[in-house]
Amino acid sequence: MGKVVLAGIGATPIGEHWEKSLRDLMVEAALKALEDAGVEKNVVEAIFVGNMSSGYLQGQEHIGSLLATWLGIPGVAACKVEAACASGGAAFHNAFTAVKSGVYDCALALGVEKMTDAPTEYVTSALIMADDQEYTAFAGFSFVALNALVYKAYMEKYGARQEDIALFAVHDHEHAVHNPLAQYRRAVTLDAVLSSPLVADPIHLLECAPTGDGAAAALICSEEKARELGLTPEVEVAASTLATDVLSLHDRDDLTTLQATVRAAKKAYRMAGIGPEDVDIVELHDAFTILGVIHLEDLGFAKKGEGWKLVKEGEIEPGGKIPANLMGGLKARGHPVGATGLYEIYDVATQLLGRAGKNQVEGAEIGLAQNVGGVGGTVAVTILRRMR
């Protein structure tokens, strides 16, 4: 089987897009990806749309066909892919397997979420649907509350301090300043993070990814097709994997490791023929500060219980051991849930293509994106590699 290459990427800014609908966002991101690739829309043979909550928040399902219709290419294969906040990564995985298998030569993976159509408590209701409606949502848990329990378990098990873990939010905001697509392009202090209101103890508001609207897309092709179209592909999809863990925390023996990350990463490293030490940059799914820390460990960049040290010692900055979330991460770039997996891939590709401006890591060759659904019920891992 030949290589699968990234032909183009496109994304809308993340924010409160009052004037744009779900379909407007999808069409905009799709057109940007096609424009970036320099191809016509009729090269697209299949579309996989990652989205979590269009049915609940917009009363709209069947958005694969909706996008094909509004993009003016009815007839293509298209469907929605849902895996909570990992919907984007799962959509990309579907597109990757579709092209890698040879069934399609050219597929569009797109993620979209339009969260600001609904008041906060309804968004909160939508998000807890990522866990077990019948037992977890039933008991009144919010999604933040589940992560608060993970936070407590981690601090108890490893003796880590909140002021060290919360630095992840400061890091994200610092880098979002230079990302034109980021929702919050301003720095915050640790003091501001820790003095912001509690959402679910011990998690403060500024430790949580915000709600926002956005869509991001990646056009992927077989290398052969890309060359046939006259393109010069620069980035290869070296691995795309998906793994699960038991859906809910109450079924887990250990709350401080996301087994789905460990499993998806192991498969991805094997597929790409690399190890964690070969990764130059990473985009982590830090929906909450504690998750950023845990992901550094579960992806193999730090020992268990020591992920926070990488943050504190500057090892996730450019020039550090493993530069992470250099475009602002979920906290400051933003987290339109079903779109996030594609934004992470967009951000990794931006680095590998040398387009990251002031956030650029010089000579970045291999980048990894990790996208988490629920409290780790699903994890998608993508590894992109610069083609020489």
Add this chain to the structure above:
Amino acid sequence: MSYMNSVPRAWRERVTKYRLIGGRCKSCGKVFYPYRSFCPRCGSSDVEKIELPKRGKIKYFTVVRSAPAEFKKYEPYIVALVELENGAVVPAQITDAEPEELREGMPVEGVLRRYREQGEDGIIEYGIKFRPVVGEE
């Protein structure tokens, strides 16, 4: 909310939720809630259906200060993972207590309480909440 307004949905869960029906895996020993045919740890089908004890301790708790729509009127309230005497872990609310009175490891006991309503005219969904056991500190 339309997804919640279903009488049969609440009805079919009544035994599991009111009596805390769980499972014990005869292969790896895991005890879990709710009951299902396959063990969530090892995947074995050798699972025995059991009624879980109503006493245990708070494993971890937090305070929900920004709630889903159907719980909005109750905020702030306390949710927890409760570890029962036989090791099963149940997601539940803690009741009859203020957050500052609680700590992880505190003994609790189950009581039948109201959880949520299916809108103004719909049925009320009940389940087990846990309260601190007085005098067992």
